[in-house]
Amino acid sequence: MFELIRRDGLARTGKLSTPHGILETPALLPVVNPKLSTVPPRELYDIFGFKAIITNSYIIRSDEKLKERALNEGLHQMLDYPSVIMTDSGTFQSHMYGEVEVKNEDIVNFQREIGSDIGTVLDIFTEPEWSEDKTSHAVDVTIDRTGEAAKLKGDMLLAGVVQGSIYQNLRENCAKRMALLDVDVHPIGGVVPLMEQYRFSDLVNVIISSKKGLDPSRPVHLFGAGHPMVFALAALLGCDMFDSASYAKFARTDRFMFPEGTAGLQDMKGLHCNCPACSGHSYDEITKMKPAERTALIARHNLWASKCEIERVKRAILEGDIWELAERRCRAHPALLSALRTLEKHKDFLEQYEPLSRDNSLLYTGIETLNRPSFLRYSKRFFSRYEYPASEALVVFEDSTGKPYHRYREGEINKISEKYDAHFMVHTPFGPVPIELDEIYPIAQSLFPDPEDMETKEYSRAQMEHMSHKHPYALTMMWDENSTLDALDMMCQETPKFDMDRARVKAVSDYQFGTGAGNAFLDGEVSIIKSKSTGKIRNVLLNGQHILSMRANDGFFTLRPEGAHILMKTFPAPKLRVVVNDDAIPFNREGKNVFCSFVEDCDKDIKLMDEIMVVDSSDNLIAIGRAMMIREEMLSFQTGIAVKVREGIKEA
Template identity: 40%
Template sequence: MFEIKRKDGLGRIGIFTVKNKKVQTPTLMPVIHPKKQEFDIKKFNKEIVITNAYIIYRDEELREEAIKKGVHKLIDFDGVVMTDSGSFQLSKYGDIDVSNKEIIEFQEKIGSDIGTSLDIPTPPYVSRKRAEEELDITIKRAIESLDYRKDMLLNAVVQGSTYPDLRARCAKELSKYSFDVHPIGAVVPLLESYDYRTIVNIVMSSVQHLPRSRPIHLMGAGHPMLFALMVAMGCDLFDSAAYMLYAQDDRFLSPHGTYKLQDLQEMPCTCPICLEYTPEELRRMEKDERYKLISQHNLYVSFSEMRRVRQAIYDGSLMELVEKRCRSHPTLLDAYRELLKYKKFIEKYDPVTKPSAFFYLGPESLRRVEIYRHFKKIKQLPKRSRAILLPSYGKPYNRNIPKKIKGFYRIGNSSKPIEESQFFVVDVPFCIIPLGVDELYPLAQCEVPKNYDLEMKEFLIKKIEDLFEEYEEVLVNELVNERFDLGLSNKYRDDIEIETKIEDLEIVKLMADYQFGEGSGEALFNGNIRVLRSRKTGRIRYIYEDDVLLATIRPPDGFIILTWDGAKKLHENREYPLNRVVVNEEAEPFVKAGRNVFAKFIIDCDKKIRANDEVLVVNKDDELIAFGKAVLSSYEMMEFERGVAVKNRKEWSE
C-alpha cells in the first residue's frame, strides 16, 4: 500500500495506493462537509479528501442518499475518500448516538476507502487515570474494528492525551495489528493554544513506535505554517478544515502566519483570488460570497506550501525550510528546538548524502542530524596519540592548506614522532574535520556566515576541549586560537613547523573508513594501489589496484563508488553482516540480472545502513550477487513490503 520514493530526515515522498488509486504524500486532505459544499474541491486536490461519516449517519436524508449511491457520489469526488467516525463530535459534545460496530459497518456500507474506529479523543492535561481509561477503550475499539470491516482500509488512532508514555504505549499496541493508517489524534486544542512544543513530544512519542511502512496522519493540523515542521516529524497526511474555519472569521492563511482582512491594505499572495480582488472589494461583499473566496485562497496557499515541502524533500533541504518557517513564530521555534532533541532517532532514517548543501541558518543548525552523524563517523577513523588542529584556508581544505604551518600551542604530551599524528581542520559548523575526508558530503558541501555567532564559537570550543580528553597531546595552531577565541595564550607555545602533506593512499583509506566504517580503508585499498587525480579539478577521481579499477569518486558529494572488483574486495575483507543487504532465493536471479532490490525480498541487513549508502547485496550464504545504492535505511528495509530498497548498479559478474 505504501512505498517511499525520496527521503529527508523523517520526511518522505511516498506513494499510498488505495484500491488502485494513488496518493502522493505528504499531502493535505481537505475536509468536506457532506451537506455544505461551497465550491468544487477537485480543482485543488483530485487525490484524497476526508469527510465525516457520523454527520452523514445522523442525517436521515444524507444517510439514505449515501447508502443508495455511495459517499463518492454524495460529495462528488472520485479520488480516495477517508471518513472520520464522529470522534470530533464526541470530544465536542461529550456523547454520540452510535456504537463502534455501527459506525464501522456504516462506513463500509457507503463505500468509504479508509474508515476510522470510534476512538476517544482525550483532551490535553486531563488526569492520568482518565487518560488511561479512555486509552484502553480506544485500543479495544480499534482492535474490534478489524472484525467489523471487510474491504475498507482502516485507521487506528493514537491517543493518550499529553502523556508521552501513553502515546508510546498506544502506538506499540496498535502496531501489532494489521491497520493501514495511523492518525495521531486530539491535538487540536494544543494547536489552538499554540502549544507546538507539546505537540512535538506527542507526535515523536508516537512516531518512534509506529511502523514506518504505514502512513501517519496528524489530525487537525491544517495551517500551512505547520506543514514543514510536521512533515519533518514523519507525518504524511494532514486534514484541513482550517481553510473554512479561518475564512469564517475573515482570516487569510499563509506559510508565515495569519492575516485579518480588516488589517489588509494589500492582498497577501499571488493566488487567483488575491490577483482578482482587493481587500476593499472583499470587505464590501456579502459575508457568504466573501467566505467562499477566502476559503479558496486558504486552499491555494495550503496546497502551494505542501508542494514546497515536497520539493524540499526532493532537494534534501527540508530542515532548512523548517528553520525558515519556525522563525515566523516564537512557539514554532520552541517546537523546532524540541524536535532537535530527537536527532538520534531521526539519524536512523536520514539519508547520508543529499542534493542540497548544508546551510547554517542559526544556532539550531548546530543540533542537526548531519553534525551529530559527523561526530559518530569520526570515531570510525583510526586513532593516534596526537591530534594537530589546523586553520582553514578555504575549501577543499586538503588542497588549499599550506605545505608547512608554524606556531602551535601544546596541550598534553606525547612521545610519538610528529609524523604519527592525525590532522584536523578546525572550521564551522562541523568543527573537527579530519584532513583527507574533507571533500565528502556534507563537510565540503556547506555554507556558513562569515560572521560567527556566539553559539557557534561555544559549540566549537566544547568540541576542541573534548579532544583534549581523548588524545595524549593536542597541538593547536595559533591561527585557530586567534580565530575562535580559544583562550590558549597562557599555554606553552612551540614555534615548531609541521608538514601537513597527506599521501593520497592515506586519504582514500580515511575516506573509506568514514563512509563504510572502521577498517574499510585497509580492507579495500591494500596491495599495489594507484590513486589518480583529475587534471582539470585536482580531485581524486580513480583508485586502481595494479590495472584493476576498484572505485571512482563521485564529484558532487565525494562518495566512493565501487566497481565490481572493488565490491568483491570489500566483501572478501569485511565480516558479515557489515555493509550487506541479504536477499532471499526468490529474488537472487533477478538481482543478478541487474534488477533493483525490493524491500519485500530482504531477509537481513547491516543495521548501520542508511539511505544513499553504498551497499553490498548478498544471498543467504553471503555470496556477493550485486552492489548499489540504498534507497531505504536498514530499519525500513526490514519492515517495508513495497518499493525499491537498493538501486542495483550493475549485472552480476563472476
C-alpha cells in the same frame, strides 16, 4: 498498500493505493461538511486539484436524508467527488460535544457500506489535561475497538488512530500495539487542542513518540493539521497526510492563512496576494463584499495557500532541503521556533534516518541548525571511527570561506610538509575536521554566515576541546604563519611522511564503512588515479584491481566489486549487507534493484544512501548498490526499492 517513492530523512513522498486510485503523499485532505459545503467537493477536485477529501460519517449517519442518500447513491456520488474520500467516525464530535450516540461496530460498518475509501475507528479522543491513568485506559479502549474494526473493514482501508494525550510513553506504546493490527493508515489523534493552543513543542514530542512505535510502511496522518505554517515541520517528522476544516472556519471570521501565520482582514492594511481567489480584487473590494461572498473568497484563498505549501513541501523533499524549509517556516512564530528547538531532544532518533549525503548543500539558517542530525552524525563518526595519522605534530587552521580546505590552504600545507612531519586539522563550525575529510558531506557542502554567532562558536569550541583529549600528538599548534614555522623548526625532528592521498582514502573509508576499511583498502600495492582538471581522487586500485571510485558531489566512495569483496573479508556478516531470498538472486545478479518484498535481513546500522553489499543467505556477493531504506523499513514495506543496485555480480 503504501509505496515509498522519495525521501529526505523521515520526510517522504509516497503512493497510497485506495479503491478510488492512487493518492500521492504528502497530501492535504480538505474537510467537507456534508451539511454545509463552503467550497463544493467537485471544485476541490477540478479547480484546486485535491485528490482526496475527508468528511464525517457520523454527521451523515445522524441525518436521515443524508444517510439514505449515502446508502442508496454511495458517498462519492452523493458528494459529487470522483477521487479518494476518507471518513471520520465521530470521535471529534465526542471531543467537542460529549459522548456520541453510536457504537464503533455500527459506524465502521456504515463507512464501509457507503463506499468510504478510508474509514476510521471510533477511537477515544485523549485530552491534553487528562491524567496518565485515564489516558492509558482510553488507549486500551481505542486498541480494542481498532482490533474489532479490522475484522469489519472489508475492502475499505482502515485508519487506526494513535492516542495517548501528551504522554510520550503512552503514545509509543499505543503506536506499537496499533502496528500489530490489520490497519492501513495511522492518524495521530487528539492533537487539535495542542495546535489551537500553539503547543507545538508538545506536538513534536507526540509525533516523534508515535513514529517510534508505528509500522514505517503505513502512511501517517496528522489529524486536524490544516494550517500551512505547520506542514513543513510535520512532514520533516514523517507525517504524510493532513486534514483540516480551518480553511472554511477561518474564512467565516475573515482570517487569511499564509505559510507564516494567520492575518485577520480587520488588521490588514492591504492585500498583496496573487492567488486565483484574490487576483483581481483589491483590499477595499473584499472588505465591502457581503459576508457570504467574502467567506467564499477567503476560503478559496486559504485553500490555495494550503495547496501551494503542500507542493512546496513536496518539492523540498524531492530536492533534499526539507530541513532548510522547516527551519525558515518555524521562524515565523516563537511557538514554532520552540518546537524546532525541541528536536534537539530527539536528534538520536532523527539521526537513524539521516542520509549519508544530500544533493543540496547544508545551509545554516540559525542556531537551531546545530541540532540537525548531520552534525550529530559527523561528530559520532569522527570520534568513533577516525584514526589519527602517525605524524609528529598537528597544525590546526582556523576555518575560512575557501573550500575545500586543503586547496585553500595548499600553500601553507606544502610549506610545512616539505620540512616537517605534520598532520593538519581545521577548526570549523562542525568542530575538528581532518584535512583529508574536507571533501565529504556535509563539510564541503555547507554554508555558514560570517562572522559566526556565539552558539556556533561554543559548539565548535566544545568539539575541539573534546578532540584535544583524544589526539595522540605531543606537539599541537594553531597556524600563526612564521611563529608556527619557527616552533616547528625548533621542536620537530622526524622526516616528513604525511601522504595526503593515502590519508584521504583511509579516513574516508573508515568514516563511510567503519574503522578497519581504510587499512584493508591500502593493504597491498595501491594506485590512486586523480582528475587532471581538479586534482581530486577519482579511482583507487589495489594490486591492479579497481576497488573504489570517489564521487565528486559528496566526497564519498562508490564501491566496485573487488572493493566489496575486501569489505566482506574485513567485516563479518551482517555488517553492510542486505540479504535477499533465492527468488531475487537471478534478477539482482543482472543489475536489477532489490525490492523490499525480497529482503530477508539487513544490517541494523545501515543508513540511507550507504554503499552496501547484496548477499544471499550463505553470504555470497550478489550485487552492490546504495540503501534506500533502513532495516526496519526494508523489512516492513511490501513494495518499493530497498537497494538501488548499481552492478550485479555474475556467478563465478
